[in-house]
Amino acid sequence: MSIPKMSSKELNNILTKAQADFEDARQRIELIKIDMLEKNIVLRNEQEYTFHQMMKLREMIENNEDSNKLKGVANKALFFNNPTLEGIFESYGSVVHPRFLRPPINVFNLMTANGPMFRDDVYVSINGEKTQRSKHILMHDNSPAKSIVFNEYDDDILVLNILTDIGYVLGDTDFNVIELDPYLPGSFDIIKLEIFTDKMNIEQGVEPDFEIENMNNVGKTRIVLDRKYPVVEVTFTIRLKFKNHNGKYPFGLKHLYFLNADFDPNSYVVAKIEKNDFIQTISDEAFLKNQFEKRLISLREEGIKLYLTNTNGVLEYELPTSRQHEQNELARNTKEFYVRVPLQSSAITSVEFSEINTR
Amino acid sequence: MISYNFRYRGPFEYEKFVLNILQFHNEMVMFRKRLLSKNENSKELLNAKEDLDNLFHETMSNSPSEELYYMLLTIEQGGVTNVYT
Numbered sequence: 001m002s003i004p005k006m007s008s009k010e011l012n013n014i015l016t017k018a019q020a021d022f023e024d025a026r027q028r029i030e031l032i033k034i035d036m037l038e039k040n041i042v043l044r045n046e047q048e049y050t051f052h053q054m055m056k057l058r059e060m061i062e063n064n065e066d067s068n069k070l071k072g073v074a075n076k077a078l079f080f081n082n083p084t085l086e087g088i089f090e091s092y093g094s095v096v097h098p099r100f101l102r103p104p105i106n107v108f109n110l111m112t113a114n115g116p117m118f119r120d121d122v123y124v125s126i127n128g129e130k131t132q133r134s135k136h137i138l139m140h141d142n143s144p145a146k147s148i149v150f151n152e153y154d155d156d157i158l159v160l161n162i163l164t165d166i167g168y169v170l171g172d173t174d175f176n177v178i179e180l181d182p183y184l185p186g187s188f189d190i191i192k193l194e195i196f197t198d199k200m201n202i203e204q205g206v207e208p209d210f211e212i213e214n215m216n217n218v219g220k221t222r223i224v225l226d227r228k229y230p231v232v233e234v235t236f237t238i239r240l241k242f243k244n245h246n247g248k249y250p251f252g253l254k255h256l257y258f259l260n261a262d263f264d265p266n267s268y269v270v271a272k273i274e275k276n277d278f279i280q281t282i283s284d285e286a287f288l289k290n291q292f293e294k295r296l297i298s299l300r301e302e303g304i305k306l307y308l309t310n311t312n313g314v315l316e317y318e319l320p321t322s323r324q325h326e327q328n329e330l331a332r333n334t335k336e337f338y339v340r341v342p343l344q345s346s347a348i349t350s351v352e353f354s355e356i357n358t359r
Numbered sequence: 360m361i362s363y364n365f366r367y368r369g370p371f372e373y374e375k376f377v378l379n380i381l382q383f384h385n386e387m388v389m390f391r392k393r394l395l396s397k398n399e400n401s402k403e404l405l406n407a408k409e410d411l412d413n414l415f416h417e418t419m420s421n422s423p424s425e426e427l428y429y430m431l432l433t434i435e436q437g438g439v440t441n442v443y444t
Contacts, residue, residue, distance in 0.1 A: 011380050018384040025391050032408050039415045046424055053427040060434055081429040094432060183419065185428040217435075219428045254419065 076352040077271035093220030095347035098267035104259040109140040116140035150252025174228040175258035185219030187242040196233040267343040277358035284321035285354040
């Protein structure tokens with residue numbers, strides 16, 4: 001039996017298939033190459049930034065060798081990166097805020113049984129340049145289509161703009177929490193954050209509905225707003241502070257989520273304050289630092305209470321605070337106490353007592 | 360570049376031509392299999408990419424710069440909880 005000969009059509013098909021395979025392989029290799037290069041850029045900048053941070057830390061240690069600054073001022077309770085905190089709260093990056101009553105709705109990512117589904121009806125521009133790629137900044141981290149949004153910029157001022165047309169966006173469009181996770185935490189300041197809820201206002205140059213200024217050294221954080229706003233236009237004006245060896249300013253966000261969250265009104269956070277010596281009086285004045293500002297408060301008026309003991313989450317023996325003409329001395333053997341801060345509607349970073357007198 | 364002399368070597372040249380097409384196709388299939396399929400025994404492109412992806416996610420999920428950021432923030436804010444003064 002002779003071997004069947006292939007017709008020229010069959011040969012042509014084989015050749016066409018081989019050519020298509022080649023083109024497909026070329027494209028896939030190109031995509032892999034781009035992806036690897038991008039990751040390489042991020043890793044290189046991350047490494048350089050880490051070194052820069054270490055140098056800063058070293059400088060701080062050397063400059064403060066003789067002072068007690070590095071040991072900390074024990075009049076202050078920090079609420080970030082502190083595993084000893086107790087209470088009903090959510091902790092994210094550099095802030096704590098009221099606990100979510102239920103998992104928040106991510107405005108641009110619908111959570112489905114098959115994973116997150118990105119709602120594409122949005123324009124994201126960086127320095128006025130609208131690209132499809134920039135939208136990935138809003139995409140959920142678990143989305144398989146998500147790619148890295150990281151770049152090196154020539155100018156230190158960057159404007160990130162998110163624009164939607166709520167007439168076309170399906171589902172929930174309100175948000176009251178902005179969640180940020182940068183690749184290089186602390187490498188930039190948010191000079192201005194503007195939220196517009198009416199397209200007409202934007203066109204007519206009317207003031208934004210919500211505006212905050214000067215959030216310095218921004219890292220992984222959540223910005224809790226005073227109320228819910230519809231997503232129409234949000235603009236971040238950012239100052240990049242880290243310059244790499246190429247003389248460029250690297251910047252990128254792992255994600256930027258707009259969340260619609262409902263908070264538990266009974267939320268609070270408890271931190272422990274310890275002193276070396278016995279405490280005599282604790283001032284009623286304190287500084288409460290939230291995500292936007294540091295303000296002088298009265299502990300009594302803010303409902304912040306101090307307790308002597310904490311037994312399995314049960315706070316006992318409330319301690320009195322002191323005012324100018326009302327000195328309340330504590331029991332002689334008090335070296336530590338617990339501060340209970342009610343969390344209403346904002347994210348907080350620290351509380352600092354104006355004065356803790358020791359014996 | 361392969362040149363074919365069909366006028367003088369007709370059937371032999373045609374066979375060479377056919378064999379080259381088949382060989383090209385086979386090479387392409389082998390190339391794709393070698394480079395673009397995951398194989399435990401080889402360290403080809405996809406395996407290298409997977410290694411880099413893992414390294415990237417490990418580094419970024421617990422990045423040293425983030426740890427340093429909290430340390431610097433703690434010092435700058437001048438407060439460390441549970442530290443005696």
